[in-house]
Amino acid sequence: MAMRFAGALLAASVIIGTAVDRAPVREPIVLGGYRVIAADFHTHSSTWSDGALTPWGLVLEAQHQGLDAIAVTGHRQTQDARWARWFSELIGGPTVLIGEEIPEIPHHVVAIGITETIASSLDIAAQIAEIHRQGGVAIAAHPGEMFWTGFAPVMDRLDGTEICHPAIYQYVGAEEMLEQFASRTRAAAIGSSDFHGLGRLGLCRTFVFARDTSAEAIVEAIRARRTVVYGREGKAYGDAELIKLAEADGRVPKAARPDYSPSAWDRLSQLLGVAGLIGLIAGSRWPAAR
């Protein structure tokens, strides 16, 4: 009886949570003749890249977080990105770029817009040359101080650098480190969530000023450094002219700060869900084996 009650609480929580779980309806933003794409270029799936959602789950979550594009960046593999792209094309979802995170010591490189897996056995200069040969762009992933020596030989060859990453909210001095690194490159400003499950997909995001919504146009825009990123307390990074355009319009800075405050329905769903789970765990003393 107690288990049934707990199950009912959990079911009520799922029904409420699912009912209010709607992808936001957004008008496309066009500024300066460019389509402004909200993108997250550093995400991990549960298929072999220690993420919490499947590749297709990432696609659906990206829609719900108001993203127009994501790069699925598996560790040393691109298979999950291909699954995500296939699924997104099937449902008319966000643009999915084939990506990979190459986690080496002492540098992590995010490659996006590539066609094949980049061999991690290559040195960093050769990795970036291969990314460029495949038509992709190389982004310095969370370049904290420990990675600086690793990136030193290729500072002039990086296409992007993560200036907004969830680490800035977590570690004292992380924001300054990413800013210092970025100031030494000509790379495009990139905001990425490095989503593994905690936080939110698109918590840090990049606004790309692209000719259209295709993967090729997004990669071209990064290469041309047409990006704007908003960090802590709305601090803007990226192309100065585009920042002015975005500020004058107002919609981009607003889209950079998604409202995560839970509604009354969310609170009710949370309350019922937690109560249901407590009931299920406490009541799971099913008859012992004979």
Place this chain on the structure above:
Amino acid sequence: MQRASESRVWMLARRPLLLALLLGCGISFIASGRLTLRLAADGALSFAFLPLSELAGFAVVYGLRRPATAFADAADRFFAGNTPWLWWLLAVIIAAIVLPPHRHGELGAPLLITFLIPTVLSVFIDVRFFRDLVGESRGRARIDVALQRLVSWPAAFAYFLGMASSSRTFFYLFVEIGDEIAAWLTKWT
């Protein structure tokens, strides 16, 4: 006859399913702040490798010891030893609900530290379980627990970390974990 067989299947599946359910609900709450069918199902599927790898490890020990208890019943009792993990997961879920999303990263070090509590408790529970199951000595039961972990944990790690788990980067993970905990302790001291 069919009823008995159905009840065996349920006996085998119910606790692994409870673990998968809790993991799915947890992913949904942590990733979106609400419990949705879409995220709970996706999270349960994503982490189904955990109960499966646990079951695989248990099956190896069961096959070696061949106790009188039927496999489904024995597995059911074995999975009851997950209770400390379930409470720990619930605590993680509640913490993630309470904290705003941009502060979720702060959970990393506390998770890594408190992870030890269910890890240790489940060893004690499982040693006792194997002693009761086969009537073996404490030393032999410890070997069984170690064997079960030796099968299930590497399998789970290999699936979860996948291509990233080259020997070099895998061991570097421990350096990163140490750094994470050190940074957290520095912040609080």
